[in-house]
Amino acid sequence: xxxxxxxxxxxxxxxxxxxxxxxxxxxxxxxxxxxxxxxxxxxxxxxxxxxxxxxxxxxxxxxxxxxxxxxxxxxxxxxxxxxxxxxxxxxxxxxxxxxxxxxxxxxxxxxxxxxxxxxxxxxxxxxxxxxxxxxxxxxxxxxxxxxxxxxxxxxxxxxxxxxxxxxxxxxxxxxxxxxxxxxxxxxxxxxxxxxxxxxxxxxxxxxxxxxxxxxxxxxxxxxxxxxxxxxxxxxxxxxxxxxxxxxxxxxxxxxxxxxxxxxxxxxxxxxxxxxxxxxxxxxxxxxxxxxxxxxxxxxxxxxxxxxxxxxxxxxxxxxxxxxxxxxxxxxxxxxxxxxxxxxxxxxxxxxxxxxxxxxxxxxxxxxxxxxxxxxxxxxxxxxxxxxxxxxx
Numbered sequence: 001x002x003x004x005x006x007x008x009x010x011x012x013x014x015x016x017x018x019x020x021x022x023x024x025x026x027x028x029x030x031x032x033x034x035x036x037x038x039x040x041x042x043x044x045x046x047x048x049x050x051x052x053x054x055x056x057x058x059x060x061x062x063x064x065x066x067x068x069x070x071x072x073x074x075x076x077x078x079x080x081x082x083x084x085x086x087x088x089x090x091x092x093x094x095x096x097x098x099x100x101x102x103x104x105x106x107x108x109x110x111x112x113x114x115x116x117x118x119x120x121x122x123x124x125x126x127x128x129x130x131x132x133x134x135x136x137x138x139x140x141x142x143x144x145x146x147x148x149x150x151x152x153x154x155x156x157x158x159x160x161x162x163x164x165x166x167x168x169x170x171x172x173x174x175x176x177x178x179x180x181x182x183x184x185x186x187x188x189x190x191x192x193x194x195x196x197x198x199x200x201x202x203x204x205x206x207x208x209x210x211x212x213x214x215x216x217x218x219x220x221x222x223x224x225x226x227x228x229x230x231x232x233x234x235x236x237x238x239x240x241x242x243x244x245x246x247x248x249x250x251x252x253x254x255x256x257x258x259x260x261x262x263x264x265x266x267x268x269x270x271x272x273x274x275x276x277x278x279x280x281x282x283x284x285x286x287x288x289x290x291x292x293x294x295x296x297x298x299x300x301x302x303x304x305x306x307x308x309x310x311x312x313x314x315x316x317x318x319x320x321x322x323x324x325x326x327x328x329x330x331x332x333x334x335x336x337x338x339x340x341x342x343x344x345x346x347x348x349x350x351x352x353x354x355x356x357x358x359x360x361x362x363x364x365x366x367x368x369x370x371x372x373x374x375x376x377x378x379x380x381x382x383x384x385x386x387x388x389x390x391x392x
Contacts (some may be wrong), residue, residue, distance in 0.1 A: 332350055
């Protein structure tokens with residue numbers, strides 16, 4: 001019916017999209033710190049933002065624009081432009097007003113330190129270095145990084161049965177302050193699919209819940225969390241099921257990559273919850289486990305302390321019982337409905353699972369059919385080191 005093929009052109013994979021990253025002097029040593037995404041035709045936009053009440057100026061500016069189309073996104077790292085009041089919004093307007101005339105209704109997104117006005121002069125001068133005809137998505141993805149140790153990109157082509165096709169590409173940043181409630185995370189998704197704004201928003205909302213909203217590095221929700229999905233419709237093609245699947249593939253990949261890149265993290269862990277009273281209760285358990293500091297430190301120490309798992313499940317406030325709970329590390333069952341399997345031999349096997357870079361902790365509550373997956377990582381010394389001197 002359709003085929004989804006991975007490509008390698010990031011946010012520039014869709015027809016008519018351009019991107020690049022440059023150094024505006026926000027980061028030391030000439031590192032890339034400012035990026036743009038440009039479409040040669042206007043785009044409809046679907047969006048999801050942080051639920052943090054201390055919303056950053058770029059999000060407030062976006063919301064004040066009402067209903068609109070755009071063909072340009074300006075992104076800077078190193079400065080979040082958050083907690084800067086009305087002045088922060090006016091700074092954005094002043095910066096965007098200096099962009100070329102073929103830029104229509106530009107928007108801005110920022111990430112970095114909270115509580116500091118943006119260096120307008122550097123951003124204005126940096127924007128003058130942009131060549132909006134450039135297709136360098138890899139530089140753009142690098143420029144939006146903060147404490148990320150690697151850039152995060154993915155792109156797909158959807159080939160339909162009638163011979164038509166459309167593309168979806170994305171880049172994201174995020175490694176710390178990750179607990180999207182919609183991490184510090186930003187994600188920009190571009191497509192040439194001929195999809196309506198309403199349909200885009202519908203699919204984006206559903207997909208966000210089980211991807212970015214299922215990811216946690218440290219349980220903190222940023223002031224700047226932003227997901228923008230832009231469509232210029234240039235392919236003239238669309239297939240709702242295929243679009244949904246491709247968008248989920250992209251967002252799930254990026255969510256897992258952000259957790260894998262968690263500040264100082266060495267493990268990517270999937271918390272697979274089944275058998276809950278309903279999906280809502282399963283989600284509560286999954287997120288309680290992904291946020292638990294005791295669980296995270298056990299992961300870092302590669303200690304298969306399943307008692308911490310059981311305790312966190314019980315503390316989550318959902319319907320559960322030790323008589324029905326089952327806990328497994330990958331396929332290794334360590335506890336089953338009151339039966340203790342955790343002897344010296346079992347501990348050795350469980351320890352080997354925890355030495356893997358990626359594994360699953362599965363909890364079957366044995367109550368009903370509720371299910372949810374969340375993604376988390378360990379917490380070690382490097383996380384403390386990074387965040388103890390973040391502003392420097």
